[in-house]
Amino acid sequence: NAGVTQTPKFQVLKTGQSMTLQCAQDMNHEYMSWYRQDPGMGLRLIHYSVGAGITDQGEVPNGYNVSRSTTEDFPLRLLSAAPSQTSVYFCASSYSAGTGVNTQYFGPGTRLTVL
Amino acid sequence: AQSVTQLDSHVSVSEGTPVLLRCNYSSSYSPSLFWYVQHPNKGLQLLLKYTSAATLVKGINGFEAEFKKSETSFHLTKPSAHMSDAAEYFCVVSDRAGNNRKLIWGLGTSLAVNP
DSSP, X not given: OOOEEEEOSEEEEOTXXXXXXXXXXXXXXXXEEEEEEETTTEEEEEEEEEETTEEEEOSOXXXXXXXXXXXXXXXXEESSOOGGGOEEEEEEEESOSSXXXXXXXXXXXXXXXEO | OOEEEESOSEEXXXXXXXXXXXXXXXXXXXXXXXXXXXXXXXXXXXXEEEOSSOSEEEOGGGOEEEEETTTTEEEEEESSOOGGGOEEEEEXXXXXXXXXXXXXXXXXXXXXXXX
């Protein structure tokens, strides 16, 4: 199993550009999520999905869109990049979104810089 | 609302000495608690988790944590630090009773291990 994969690893954008961060998992996990990690602020949840066709907002959703057309893929779209979106982005997945304490598996991250 | 506080932003120990990383939480429900580790420029990996079973939880790489409800704490310990333990450590509490849909992350503790 590849686990959780993310592409690209690094990206530089200009203000106003749009792009999509890719995330895929091959573990048949129901639950997938996107976090951003900023110095001194820990991880903050952007969006999450409890299954194909179902998404919801996290703590900091503004400026980002997601969709979940398949169980495997959960892309994150930046609509119009801003310098405040400079961050490291992590995708995570877990077996179930229901009650319980399911381990989240993280991808290696995407380091995004917006100029 | 749930919250988690990591009491030290930086901890420095000598190789072979004990490690203590402190975490306090606030929860209206019976919480689920996790410790994750992030090595430099790497993704996040689960160290251990508490799921309302045994209060002393053993994890990978010799780490363990004890859930103390009366003190609302979930401190991470290791008897003898190794150079490879140098990393960022995150304490995490689940949102709602046993539901990992939204995890609340601490701001992290950076562990340095000196030779």
